[in-house]
Amino acid sequence: MNTGKLNEKLNKNNGKYSAESIQVLEGLEAVRKRPAMYIGDTATKGLHHLVYEVIDNSIDEALAGFCRTIDVIINEDGSVTVQDDGRGIPTDYHEKEKRSALEVVMTVLHAGGKFNKDSYKVSGGLHGVGVSCVNALSSYLEVVVYRDGKVYKQEYERGKPLYPVKEMGNSENTGTIVTFKADNTIFSTTDYNFEILSSRLRELAFLNKGITLTITDKREIEENGNGNGYRSEKFYSEEGLKEFVRLLDATREKLTDNIIYIETVKNEIPVEIALQYNTSFSENIHSYVNNINTIEGGTHLAGFRRGLTRTLKNYAEKSGLLSKLKFDINGDDFREGLTAVISVKVAEPQFEGQTKTKLGNSDVMGSVDMAVSTLLGNHLEENPKDARTIVNKVILAAQARHAARKARELVQRKNVLSGSGLPGKLADCADRDPVTTEIFLVEGDSAGGTAKQGRDRRFQAILPLRGKILNVEKAMPHKIFDNEEIKNIFTALGVSVGTEDDSKALNLEGLRYHKVIIMTDADVDGSHITTLIMTFFYRHMEELIKNGFLYIATPPLYLVKKAKQERYCWSEEERQAAVEEFGKGKDGSVHIQRYKGLGEMNAEQLWDTTMNPETRTLRQVTIESAAEADRIFSMLMGDDVPPRREFIESHAKYANIDV
Ligand code: 0RA
Numbered sequence: 333m334n335t336g337k338l339n340e341k342l343n344k345n346n347g348k349y350s351a352e353s354i355q356v357l358e359g360l361e362a363v364r365k366r367p368a369m370y371i372g373d374t375a376t377k378g379l380h381h382l383v384y385e386v387i388d389n390s391i392d393e394a395l396a397g398f399c400r401t402i403d404v405i406i407n408e409d410g411s412v413t414v415q416d417d418g419r420g421i422p423t424d425y426h427e428k429e430k431r432s433a434l435e436v437v438m439t440v441l442h443a444g445g446k447f448n449k450d451s452y453k454v455s456g457g458l459h460g461v462g463v464s465c466v467n468a469l470s471s472y473l474e475v476v477v478y479r480d481g482k483v484y485k486q487e488y489e490r491g492k493p494l495y496p497v498k499e500m501g502n503s504e505n506t507g508t509i510v511t512f513k514a515d516n517t518i519f520s521t522t523d524y525n526f527e528i529l530s531s532r533l534r535e536l537a538f539l540n541k542g543i544t545l546t547i548t549d550k551r552e553i554e555e556n557g558n559g560n561g562y563r564s565e566k567f568y569s570e571e572g573l574k575e576f577v578r579l580l581d582a583t584r585e586k587l588t589d590n591i592i593y594i595e596t597v598k599n600e601i602p603v604e605i606a607l608q609y610n611t612s613f614s615e616n617i618h619s620y621v622n623n624i625n626t627i628e629g630g631t632h633l634a635g636f637r638r639g640l641t642r643t644l645k646n647y648a649e650k651s652g653l654l655s656k657l658k659f660d661i662n663g664d665d666f667r668e669g670l671t672a673v674i675s676v677k678v679a680e681p682q683f684e685g686q687t688k689t690k691l692g693n694s695d696v697m698g699s700v701d702m703a704v705s706t707l708l709g710n711h712l713e714e715n716p717k718d719a720r721t722i723v724n725k726v727i728l729a730a731q732a733r734h735a736a737r738k739a740r741e742l743v744q745r746k747n748v749l750s751g752s753g754l755p756g757k758l759a760d761c762a763d764r765d766p767v768t769t770e771i772f773l774v775e776g777d778s779a780g781g782t783a784k785q786g787r788d789r790r791f792q793a794i795l796p797l798r799g800k801i802l803n804v805e806k807a808m809p810h811k812i813f814d815n816e817e818i819k820n821i822f823t824a825l826g827v828s829v830g831t832e833d834d835s836k837a838l839n840l841e842g843l844r845y846h847k848v849i850i851m852t853d854a855d856v857d858g859s860h861i862t863t864l865i866m867t868f869f870y871r872h873m874e875e876l877i878k879n880g881f882l883y884i885a886t887p888p889l890y891l892v893k894k895a896k897q898e899r900y901c902w903s904e905e906e907r908q909a910a911v912e913e914f915g916k917g918k919d920g921s922v923h924i925q926r927y928k929g930l931g932e933m934n935a936e937q938l939w940d941t942t943m944n945p946e947t948r949t950l951r952q953v954t955i956e957s958a959a960e961a962d963r964i965f966s967m968l969m970g971d972d973v974p975p976r977r978e979f980i981e982s983h984a985k986y987a988n989i990d991v
Contacts, residue, residue, distance in 0.1 A: 359441050360468035360491035367469055367518055370461045375520050380528050382466045386414040386510050387545075389463055391536060391623065393418030394543045395677075399507075404533065404547045406524050411472070411513040420479030420506050423497060432497035434484060438467050438475055439491060463510065467491045469519075470512040478505040490515065526563060534567050538579075539623050539675055541572030573606035573673045580618075581671045584610035587725055588718040594707040598699035600679075605636065605704065607672035609722055613732070614871075615667040618963070620675040621683075621691050627959040630684070630691030632676045632700050639704025641666045647712045648723045661730045668729035676700065687956045739813050755820040759784045759794040770847035771824060772885065772943070773797055775861050779930035783851065786935035786943055793845065795824050797865075818868070827873065838875045848876065849950060851885040851942065853929040863961045870958035882953040887933070887942045891925040900941050902949075 363370050371378040371385075383404065393399040399418035406412055422433040429436045442462050467473045468491035477484040483500040486493055514522045526549050533545040548564040569575045574593050587609035594605040619626045619633045626633070641663050648654050654661075676699070682692035712719040754760060757780075763769050771793040774780040780796025787794060797817050812818055822828070826844035850865050852858035862884055869882055876882055888900040892910040899914075901907040907924065914922045927933060933941070942948055 360439065360464060363441070363465050363468035364490065364515075364518065370465050371469070374518055376525070376528075379514055379519050379521060379524065380532070382469060382512065382514055383412050383414065383524070383529060384532060385461060385466050386412075386463055386512070387533075387536070388623070390414060390416035390418060390508070391540060391543070393508075394540060399543070401544045402546075404529060404545070406526070406529070406547075406549045406551055407511070408550045409513070410522055410524070410551070411511055412524065413509060413511040415507065415509040417505070417507040420477040420508050421475070423477055423479055423482075423484045432484075432486075434475065434477060434497050435486060435493060437463065438473075438486065438488065439464055439493065441465070464491070466510075466512055469515055471515040471517075473510065473512040475511075476500070476509040478503050478507045530565050530567075533565070535625075536623060537567035537569045538572060538576035538673075539620060541569045544568045573604055573675060576618075576673045577606040577608050577671055580616060580673070581608055581610050584612050584671070586610055587669065588715075588721055590711075590715060590718055592708060592711050594703055596703050596707060598702045599695065601696055601699040602677040603632075603700055603703040604675045605672065605700075607640075607670060609669050609725055610671060612669050613729075614669070615664075616671040617667070618673045620673070621678055621681050623675075624689065625963075626683075626689045626691055627687060627956065627963075628685040628690035631693055631695075631697040632674055632691050635697035635700030636672070636674050636704055637663060637667070638697070639701040640708065642701075643705050643708045643712070644723065644726060647709070647719055648726070651720070651723070653720070653723045653727070657727055657730065659730050659734055661726060662733075665726050665729040665733060668732075669725060674700070687954075687959075689956075736813070753823055755795070755824055757796055757820060758824045759787075759789075761787075761789055761791050761793040763791045766844055766846050769793065769845045770849055771795060771845040772849045772851045773821065773865060774930070775852040775858060776931070779851070779853075782930065782933065782935050782938050783943065786937075786939035788939075788943075792943065793824070795820060797821075812872070821868075825873075825876075827876070838873050840875050840879065843876070843881070846881050847883055847950075848881055849883045849885050850953075851887070851930065853931075854887045854889050855928050858929070863964065866953055866958050866961040869953070870955075870962045874955070874958075877953055877955055877958050880952060882958075883950040884953060885942050886949050886951060887930055887938075888927055890927065891937075893923040893925065895920045 367374050367378065371381045387402060387404065390399055390402045393416060394402070399416045401417050403415045404412065405415070421437050424433055425431070426433045426436050429440075441464055467488055470488070471490060473488045473491075475486055481502055481504065483503050484497050485500050486495070486497045488494060516522045526547070530547050533547055537543065537545050544566065545568070546564060546566045548562050550562050552563060554561065554563050571593075574591050577591050591606055591608045594603065596603055617633065617636070619629060619636070621630070621632060644666050645661070676691075676696060678691070678693055678696060680693075684690045684692040712722075761769050761771075769791045772783055772787070772795070774783050774794055774796050777796045777798060780794055783794045783796075797820075824844070825848065826842040828839050828842065848869075850862050852861045852865075866882070866884075869877055886902060888902050890901040890907045890910075892899050892901060892907060892914060894914040897914055899906075899910045901910055911922050911924065925932075930938060930942075940947060
């Protein structure tokens with residue numbers, strides 16, 4: 333893009349306000365032309381990113397020590413207001429730009445960061461594109477600034493100022509209020525989801541202790557016990573990551589009473605870590621860079637692992653605890669049953685990887701390693717009882733790993749010995765070429781039966797899975813391979829798990845189908861099971877997802893009927909449209925059938941709506957969506973305690989949104 337040079341020329345040639353507006357258009361027009369380049373996509377995710385972007389600016393202000401409260405309001409008309417009590421965006425006249433600094437921040441790409449040097453701006457990631465991006469993608473935006481005893485205001489349409497910044501009066505307050513309405517000619521949806529926003533605010537509260545974040549939804553009035561009111565939530569964390577870990581492990585049995593907490597600055601990089609061991613067998617590490625969840629990890633995570641392994645190993649060796657161990661310990665053993673949150677702040681983060689959520693800055697590794705070595709080392713010395721408990725758990729993990737390997741080898745040997753080795757429940761297809769064949773993993777024997785009848789047996793195989801497959805999170809590694817359903821999946825797919833120590837190595841060579849399709853009911857339980865199966869694949873067959881082989885089937889939600897007319901509907905909107913259309917005819921009433929489960933369809937209907945490649949819609953599972961499913965699960969599973977149920981329901985939906 334060379335709009336920058338062009339703009340400079342315009343500025344030199346013409347200092348008048350109107351000319352500046354041209355620059356605005358040119359800078360922000362690029363954002364409107366290719367919005368996905370700036371905010372990822374123009375669907376649900378991108379829409380919510382607009383809000384995150386504005387909040388990020390307020391968080392920066394809070395991290396600089398000037399803001400304590402951030403309020404988010406979803407307004408009645410679907411616009412969003414983000415209000416903070418920071419210093420307020422600067423409003424002084426900008427000599428070079430010949431207009432208010434406020435207007436520059438709001439209308440010039442990346443201007444905000446240049447004004448505010450002491451904040452951790454993100455480059456390359458999805459956030460940090462600047463509030464001007466939000467402006468560009470809003471049909472309307474209004475900013476009100478309280479600063480220097482005065483109130484200032486400016487309004488915009490599609491990023492273009494409607495008038496120069498104006499003074500509105502006096503006030504002793506300071507802060508910024510941004511209200512914007514996402515442009516519905518750019519976004520495919522402009523309907524905000526309360527849960528998505530509130531869980532991000534909850535996360536931000538844990539990541540930035542001491543800040544109060546609230547969210548209020550003015551679109552609906554709800555009964556809230558104290559009479560009618562708006563749906564709202566307030567988040568505040570006194571202890572930050574320590575509380576985050578406490579929440580993550582709320583349903584797990586703790587190994588030690590103390591959560592280990594590390595907060596330090598190493599080589600100018602702020603490092604904050606909380607960790608605790610529980611009696612489960614899985615690793616739950618969540619890492620963040622500048623408040624962004626780094627799903628793919630990176631150098632900070634590598635530094636953490638290295639520091640953790642070395643420090644625990646040193647302690648174990650020094651205290652003679654390893655003498656009874658017959659096997660060697662590997663890195664995984666140190667992380668079994670570990671729940672940890674790592675948060676670093678990096679001035680110029682380099683994000684890499686498929687989803688741009690992998691930190692690349694090499695110096696961060698040393699900083700985190702050093703932080704862990706020093707402070708975890710101290711903690712172990714000061715709490716020998718905890719240290720002993722943790723080391724014993726690590727030894728147990730090493731023993732279990734050896735047991736798991738034996739179990740796995742046994743399963744695979746059996747498969748080789750017993751002829752085809754295919755599970756009895758599998759209804760295989762006739763064709764043998766994996767490129768053209770597909771397998772449906774179907775929830776329940778009854779729906780499995782319907783699918784068998786409805787399928788095209790030449791290229792479609794059906795594997796019914798009974799009930800909820802084993803909760804991977806809770807199972808011991810070798811128990812996973814004892815589980816009938818899981819063994820069936822592995823053998824039906826024809827893949828083997830690597831037998832070397834790296835349990836994650838997966839051999840896709842023998843894969844028998846290049847489409848693996850999860851088919852569950854279109855209800856809450858079904859979505860729960862889909863999330864669970866996605867989690868399983870993410871944890872044990874990541875390669876399969878990376879190759880784009882995992883899909884989710886989308887059965888319809890409704891059948892709208894009138895006389896001989898019939899239409900399947902996949903959403904509320906489609907249903908309404910069909911009812912309206914059919915209703916226009918003369919006589920006869922419109923009948924709406926809600927499909928709660930696959931079992932309510934007959935074989936032909938299931939084929940037409942969900943299995944026929946000509947007419948169905950499959951959603952491809954991406955690593956990102958699988959990681960999100962895993963994240964939600966690891967936050968929630970353990971035991972399915974009732975208060976978490978609601979959370980699962982609202983989030984299970986989100987996990988599937990853009991697969
Ligand atoms: C630029 C410079 C400064 C603050 C901000 C921007 C700022 C932006 C937003 C957006 C929402 N809330 C905000 N609060 C502050 C530094 C101001 C100074 O040095 O006084």
